[in-house]
Amino acid sequence: MTDGIAGGTAAAPIAVAVLVVLFSVEDGALGVHLLPAGAGRWRLPGRRLAAEEDLEEAAAEVLAEVFGAEATHLEQLYTFGAAGRGDGVREVAVAYFALAPVGSAPARPGRRFAVDGLPPLAGDHAEVVALAVERLRAKIHYSTLGLRFLPRPFTLRELQEVFEAVLGEPLDKRNFRKRMLAIGCIEDTGRRVRQGNHRPARLYRARHGDRVEIVR
Amino acid sequence: MTDGIAGGTAAAPIAVAVLVVLFSVEDGALGVHLLPAGAGRWRLPGRRLAAEEDLEEAAAEVLAEVFGAEATHLEQLYTFGAAGRGDGVREVAVAYFALAPVGSAPARPGRRFAVDGLPPLAGDHAEVVALAVERLRAKIHYSTLGLRFLPRPFTLRELQEVFEAVLGEPLDKRNFRKRMLAIGCIEDTGRRVRQGNHRPARLYRARHGDRVEIVR
Incomplete structure (x- = not known):
């Protein structure tokens, strides 16, 4: 060649x-x-x-x-x-x-x-x-790069903790959840998990966990 | 070293x-x-x-x-x-x-x-x-990368033509203009230019023409 x-x-x-x-x-x-x-x-x-x-x-x-x-x-x-x-x-x-x-x-x-x-x-x-x-x-x-830190099912709280750690700053919980759900890159697994004294939290997973997509 | x-x-x-x-x-x-x-x-x-x-x-x-x-x-x-x-x-x-x-x-x-x-x-x-x-x-x-094709003042029409050429597809004029003005990366020069039989068009310039910024 x-x-x-x-x-x-x-x-x-x-x-x-x-x-x-x-x-x-x-x-x-x-x-x-x-x-x-x-x-x-x-x-x-x-x-x-x-x-x-x-x-x-x-x-x-x-x-x-x-x-x-x-x-x-x-x-x-x-x-x-x-x-x-x-x-x-x-x-x-x-x-x-x-x-x-x-x-x-x-x-x-x-x-x-x-x-x-x-x-x-x-x-x-x-x-x-x-x-x-x-x-x-x-x-x-x-992009959906942040989701790659969580290859297993995760709660929105865990996802927010990852984003906050990466960005080095606290994020508004309501806006964060709204955006994550709106961009359609995660899906509800139908399962829930109990963490501490909180109500059971929904478990989500990345919709395309094996690749990173650009999100607009 | x-x-x-x-x-x-x-x-x-x-x-x-x-x-x-x-x-x-x-x-x-x-x-x-x-x-x-x-x-x-x-x-x-x-x-x-x-x-x-x-x-x-x-x-x-x-x-x-x-x-x-x-x-x-x-x-x-x-x-x-x-x-x-x-x-x-x-x-x-x-x-x-x-x-x-x-x-x-x-x-x-x-x-x-x-x-x-x-x-x-x-x-x-x-x-x-x-x-x-x-x-x-x-x-x-x-990002504002597209603006770098136009280091001189430009009309919104010229800017749209660049975006359409780069993307290889036509863009909706109204949405394109709205977005370009909304993200605040261009500014009106106060000057106008006459092109063909159209009304004089405003001339814009990149607000930070010498660098590329990420736009969210």
Whole structure:
């Protein structure tokens, strides 16, 4: 297969890396998963791409290494390619983000940090995390991405807690419920669940739980 | 600077390329700019990244080579990294898209093709164009991206023509105008223009013409 790119007879000495921002919602806060990078710093899970690998496959593999096969929604975020990147060898990094379902086991190795309490990060990883948070927060408004944190049936209260954690701000309960029901992306399972002393709450599920749709 | 990526002591033999999808709106149709790739095939403008270059700078340079400095809104689209990419040397391509202002001079060298009448394209470039069109069409609904085709003052009719060309479908005039005025992203310049036998039409401009905002 030829791709018709002219010029550049030899590959420039550039390495390609994949990075994965794994988001989770825990204790009402949005978190990301980090690995120790030495000297008190932390880094995103990631590694160099091998010549015979698909980018997507490499990202999925990195994700599986720290989290098993439970993450939902691996999505390409952005490619970071400032000339100063990399340690010795010039490196272009293709960043992805993924969502850990609410209540799933913590990722390992490494640790979860709330996005508003990150430790010092290696290289430009703080920039990568910041962009991922921005994308997630924007996209939760105009798509069904937020539902992917809840692959199992959920109450509207649980859904609101996820949205509040992602957005980092409280939402009006009545408006939130009205909107969620109006956009038609969730459906009543017909089941109810009792939580504490509250009346039994309806359980909903995403209408198309396996994909993310744009909502207008 | 270290970025903390473990493993991969040497750079894998992977080349990094930039590709640019330059969109234009002409004669009521959305078009993209292509270069001849030989054997009756066409390709997107692009080239290999040099080791000391920023990705963004390389994309801007590719764009300037075919279009001068007039394009608005160069935005990273997606990075294509299937293992089979490239001709001999494995190649990862970082694709960008840009907008040519309505009425600007045609890009050169190369030719403009309507997106619904593309010639055979080299490699995976048809896939790149398809994703760029999808992104543009989605984003025009929830952002002020469409206004970037009109950096000069415009009538609501001209604006609707751009939206119709991008979306490839006619829009209801009354609803379109109502929405454009309601979201508050355009402002009346106080000037009017006479077009043909119509009453003089108000001239508007983007309120924040130099940036793209998300509209809810």
